[in-house]
Amino acid sequence: MTPSTDTDHDAFEAQVRRHTRELRVHCYRMTGSLEESEDLVQETFLRAWRKREQYAGRASLRAWLYRIATNACLDALDKRPRTPTASGEVLWLQPFPDALLAELPSDDEGPEAAVVAKETFELTFLVAIQRLAPLPRAVLILRDVLDLSARETAEVLETTVASVNSALQRARAGLREHLPEPRAAWRPDQDPDAAQRDLLARYVEASERGDVEALAALSHEDLRFSxxxxxxxxxxxxxxxGCWVDGGFGSESFGETRCVLTGANGQPAVACYVRTPGADAFRPLAVDVLRFEDGLVREVVTFDGSLFPNFGLPATV
Structure with a gap:
């Protein structure tokens, strides 16, 4: 590269990387995977650099990057198609640490509130949209989450307004089918109240004691675990x-448990460490992402302890 090209590249890099965090959220919604979303953001910037001559300021830089990112996601999904299980489980789903949401910029050039709207980011919604085909999924995110017009969405996807409207109808129908009814039953409050904080504290206490009966008392009769x-x-x-007991939880052979509070997808989460008999430290076991309903734990989605670094959690406690 010549010095002038280096300078141009640095200036371009500085401009586009201001949008890294919100594009990561967008790619995460599209794929359900934090790791893939990070790769796709880098692919977006690479494509943007290659196509920089095509950008003439006809749209905002942010809109142009969203267009590239959306199509990068669709290309990736086309190359690596994945299908939920017969029961609708999304096996590639990963949690999105709340700490990364907190890094999103808040000035006029930052994302609109819709980018991180809580009801369109928790795991229930993520699972539901992952069950949609990629194109209707993209249309739904652009139209109903980011609030783009049908014309703007058609421009992003390089298609017609009629195609966008048709895909949106299919996507909304699919979403109604895959989300719990009524929507209000799963839509989270913006801030946890005192009762929810108390429930979370009791969940942590029971987990650390290995108290199966106490956990049962905190759980909804329709508790779901994946x-x-x-x-x-x-x-x-x-x-x-019964599944937890069969796995040894609460037994001496399972070991001692310590918990650290964290957050994922706008939901309370508990990072669980275990010290097995004879071990000298508590080591990562799992991250439990919780959903509350009717003052009880309604759902626990557990992710492997290998994801602790994503949350900035220590390797031992």
Whole structure:
């Protein structure tokens, strides 16, 4: 590269990387995977640099990057198609640490509130949209999450307004089918109230004591438990608690548990560490992402301890 080209590249890099965090959120919604979203943001910037001559300021830089990112996601999904299980489980689903949401800029050049709207980011919604085909999924995100017009969405996807409207109808119908009814039953409050904070504290205390009975008392009778990327799903309080007991939880051989509070997808989450008999430290076990309903724990989605670095959590406690 010549010095002038280096300068141009640095200036371009500085401009586009201001949008890194919100584009990561967008790619995460499209793919359901934090790791893939990070790769796709880098692919977006690479494509943007290659196509920089095509950008003449006819649209905002942010809109242009969203167009490139959306198409990068569609290309990736076309190359690596994935299908939910027969029961609708999204085995590639990963949690999105709340700490990364907190990094989003808040000035006039930053994302609109819709980018991180809580009801369109929690795991229930992510699972539902991952069950849509990629194109209707993209249309739904652009139209109903980011609030683009049909014309703007058609420009992003390089298609017609009629095609966008048709895809949106299919996407909304699919979303109604895959989300719990009524919507208000899963839509989270913007801030946890005192009762929810108390419930979370009691969940942590019971987990650290290995108290199965206490966890059962905190759980909804329709408790649901899943462990992506494992296909197993347990529904009903007795079935879930039985699964935990069968896995050794609460026994001496399981070991001692310590918990650290965190957050994922706008939901309370608990990072669980375990010290097995004879071990000298507590090591990562799993991240439990919780959903509350009717003052009880309604759903636990557990992710492997290998994801602790994504949350900035220590390797041992």
């Amino acid at each position: 462990m992506p990327p494992q296909p197993d799903v347990f529904e009903g309080r007795d079935a879930v608690i």
